[in-house]
Amino acid sequence: MGRERVSSRAMIIAIDGPAGAGKSTVARALARALDLSFLDTGAMYRAVTLAVLRAGAAVEDGEACGVIARATRVDIAPDGEVLLDGVPSGEAVRSPRVDEAVSPVSAHPEVRREVVPVQRAVAARGRGVVAEGRDTTTTVFPDADHKFYLAATPAERARRRAAQIGQPERAVEIEGELARRDRLDSTRATSPLTLAPDAEVVETDGLSVDEVVAALLARLAEGGGAD
Ligand code: DC
Numbered sequence: 001m002g003r004e005r006v007s008s009r010a011m012i013i014a015i016d017g018p019a020g021a022g023k024s025t026v027a028r029a030l031a032r033a034l035d036l037s038f039l040d041t042g043a044m045y046r047a048v049t050l051a052v053l054r055a056g057a058a059v060e061d062g063e064a065c066g067v068i069a070r071a072t073r074v075d076i077a078p079d080g081e082v083l084l085d086g087v088p089s090g091e092a093v094r095s096p097r098v099d100e101a102v103s104p105v106s107a108h109p110e111v112r113r114e115v116v117p118v119q120r121a122v123a124a125r126g127r128g129v130v131a132e133g134r135d136t137t138t139t140v141f142p143d144a145d146h147k148f149y150l151a152a153t154p155a156e157r158a159r160r161r162a163a164q165i166g167q168p169e170r171a172v173e174i175e176g177e178l179a180r181r182d183r184l185d186s187t188r189a190t191s192p193l194t195l196a197p198d199a200e201v202v203e204t205d206g207l208s209v210d211e212v213v214a215a216l217l218a219r220l221a222e223g224g225g226a227d
Contacts, residue, residue, distance in 0.1 A: 011036060011128030012143075013220075014136040017150035018193060019181050020157030020174075022204055022212060026150060027132035028080065029213045034130065034220075039122055041133030041140065043082040044115050045106035046093035047074045051084060052105055053097060059104045066110025074115065076122050103181055107188040116140055134185055137196040147199035148216060154178055156205045 013036070015027045024040055031038035048065070051072040057064040075083045082089045092098070105111060119140050123129045131140065137147040152160075158175035162168050186193040195201070200219060204212050 009128075010124055010126065011145050012123055012141050013128075013130045013146045013148070014141045014144040014199075015130065015132045015148045015150060016134055016137040016193075016196065016199060018134070018152075018157065019178050019185070020161045021150040021152045022160060022209060023132040023150055025209050026204075026212050026216070027130045029209060030216055031080075031130035033213060033217060036127055037076075037078070037122075037125070037129045038080040039076060039119065039129040039131040039133075040080065040082065041115075041119050041131060041136055042102075043089075043093055044074050044076070044119065045111070046098050046102050047082045047084045047089050048072060048111055048115060049098050049102045049105040050089060050093055053101060059101045062108035062110045065105050065108050066114065069111045069114035074118060099177075103184045107184070107190060109190045112190055134193040137199045138194055142196075146220060147196055148219075149195050149199040149201045150204050150212070151201055152204045154182075 011034075013030065013034075015023050015030075017023050024042070027040070028038045030036075048069045049059075052059060052065050052068050055068050057068055059065065073083070073085050075086075077083055077088065082093060116139070119131070119136075123131060123141065128145075131144070133140070137144060137149065154175050155171075158171045158178055159168070161174050161178070162171040182193070202212065202215055202219075207215070
């Protein structure tokens with residue numbers, strides 16, 4: 001007893017933005033700096049997508065994907081790793097097959113209906129979370145304590161992705177792939193990528209991860225990114 005935390009609800013910081021804007025890396029580092037948990041919402045959709053592919057279901061079949069999402073236990077371990085039926089999913093959720101299938105699978109309302117409540121339950125545990133993902137500021141946590149939208153030009157995002165996988169020569173090809181995913185993710189009917197009116201936009205071109213994290217910490221200290 002004695003400490004405020006007993007009665008206050010968990011703190012939620014939501015970070016949104018397009019693919020390759022550095023959301024994961026920044027959110028993970030910010031969570032560490034603030035001693036909060038890191039919630040990678042995209043990894044949860046990736047885990048469901050892996051289950052769909054393993055089951056041999058068609059990624060366009062919303063009903064089948066929803067059935068698989070309901071039958072699959074997706075959770076986040078205390079270290080932030082995504083668990084698929086209790087087993088750490090590891091690098092399997094980052095495979096090119098999953099990269100390709102995750103946009104259509106995550107677009108199904110039948111899938112989101114299963115995944116979003118788990119995300120909220122994870123966020124309610126402990127001291128709170130830094131949640132990262134393209135509908136976290138709008139749909140999953142509309143009442144988040146702080147909301148940030150990380151922006152970066154497509155060329156910068158592609159350059160970072162290519163460097164991250166150790167293949168800088170693939171930047172142009174990756175830029176095309178990112179543009180395809182941006183289009184799918186922002187034009188779909190359910191939870192499209194949109195900028196929440198109360199999210200603070202942070203332009204990240206030319207900034208290192210540490211510089212972006214420092215910018216977010218400074219804005220939090222000023223009371224920025226608040227809803
Ligand atoms: O951030 P990521 O690349 O791991 O996300 C994978 C896919 O999951 C992305 O193409 C869109 C989807 N996604 C989503 O629909 N909602 C979220 N909150 C996070 C990701």
